[in-house]
Amino acid sequence: MQVFTSTRLNAVRIMAFAMAICILTGCQKSNNHHPKTVPLKGQFTTVTTILQTGPPELDSIAGQGSGTPIGKSSFIAHAKFDENYNLSGVIVTTADNSDKILATITGHAPDIEDAGNITLHFDAIISGGTGKYAGATGKFLGTAHENLYNADGSAEWDGTITY
Secondary structure: OHHHHHHHHHHHHHHHHHHHHHHHHOOOOOOOOOOOEEEEEEEEEEEEEEEEOOOOEEEEEEEEEEEEOOEEEEEEEEEEEOOOOEEEEEEEEEEOOOOEEEEEEEEEOOOOOOOOEEEEEEEEEEEEEOHHHOOOEEEEEEEEEEEOOEEEEEEEEEEEEEO
């Protein structure tokens, strides 16, 4: 009988110790989530709306398309161009399941062709998100094709994301 009581007493002590640890740590379960770094690529059709003629010029760019790992998605970019055509802004990308990726952008618009065609190269730094992209980091290079006389354009992204 003594062995049974001693074994039972040890089990109770172990349970009490485990409960104390759980209380102290908030009983958080490990989700075994290990961040992974994967390619981030996207192809979008865009529509630009000039919110303020410049300088500074303020634009809102809406994109629809798809990519990896985001699947079917859309984005809204808010861009500011100074008098030297330097770009700064933000992009909020929304995947089809409503998860979001947040990024800041910087770049420079090169000379504009006589026909009004513009190719804009920009750098994007991923600074978080929501859903599975909460806490995401990474970067991508973007290329946007626009025309001064037409609001329609396109954009491509190529980089990596860690989430």
